[in-house]
Amino acid sequence: MELSVHKADGTPGSETVALNDEVFGVKAKPHLVHLAILSYQAAKRQGTHLARNRSMVKGSGKKPYRQKGTGRARAGTVKSNIWRSGGKSFGPKPHSYNVGINKKEKKLARRSALSYKASNKAIVLIEDFVFDKPETRQVADILRKLNIENSKRTMLVIKDHSSNLWQSCRNIKNLGLRPAAQLSTYDIVRQERLVIQKSALEHMNEVF
Numbered sequence: 001m002e003l004s005v006h007k008a009d010g011t012p013g014s015e016t017v018a019l020n021d022e023v024f025g026v027k028a029k030p031h032l033v034h035l036a037i038l039s040y041q042a043a044k045r046q047g048t049h050l051a052r053n054r055s056m057v058k059g060s061g062k063k064p065y066r067q068k069g070t071g072r073a074r075a076g077t078v079k080s081n082i083w084r085s086g087g088k089s090f091g092p093k094p095h096s097y098n099v100g101i102n103k104k105e106k107k108l109a110r111r112s113a114l115s116y117k118a119s120n121k122a123i124v125l126i127e128d129f130v131f132d133k134p135e136t137r138q139v140a141d142i143l144r145k146l147n148i149e150n151s152k153r154t155m156l157v158i159k160d161h162s163s164n165l166w167q168s169c170r171n172i173k174n175l176g177l178r179p180a181a182q183l184s185t186y187d188i189v190r191q192e193r194l195v196i197q198k199s200a201l202e203h204m205n206e207v208f
Contacts, residue, residue: 001025001118005198008129010145017125017198020205024118026111036109036185039099051091054079106185111208113188124148124195128159134167143175148193155191157183159199180204 001024005015019025057079064075081089101109117123124146131138143149155176156169169177178187180200188194196204 003123003125006124006126006146008127008142010126010142013127017201019118019201020208023111023205023208024114024123026108026115028116029108029112032105032109033112033185033189035099035101036106037189039101039106040184040186042097042099045097047095047097049092050094051088053089053091054081054087057085057087059085107208109185110183110188113185114204114208117188117191117194122191122193124193125201126195126197128197128199130162131164131168134164136168136171139165139168139175140172143172143195146195148195151192153191154193154195155183155187157194157196157200157204159197159203181207 001019001021002016003019005013005017007013054077059078061077061079064078065072067074075083078086080086114123126142126146129142140149143154148154151174153174153176155178156165157178157180158165159180161179166177169175176187176191180196180203183204
């Protein structure tokens, strides 16, 4: 598959670039895409929630009152879960939410997601552009010329991190920025359009 490369200002260009079929033309693997997204979202959970049980509640272990003759129910400790300020029974404990997925599956899921975007014409190629200082308006003009300024979600993919470019994109609604090496399956699936710079595409063709 070949795609035309837009100029750095967003206007159509005459150059075309071939997409690597091993990256943008693989057979879809929906189950692996689902597993990769599940693993990505699960890894963001801290799993540090904790409720104090009877052994962790501060207080005396002495029997609060005698067993019989008070007219009240038996009680062996003030730390009981049925008492106010007592320990919680079967409360949450710190644990990991990680979902296992191996490297081969993760890479295949990412290629599958990229192939789906390519087949649905949701990938736009553009020449590399960098700024000497933050230029939010210039980025907005590029999106307008690409006719994607009204997309629900757009991701600009670059080869290497650029502080000025990141500051230029952060105030534009529904626009994200990722270096190609950090692009995940979750990022790809979540976006309506992917705007990929030419150098980033070359990196993806080789590495992915």
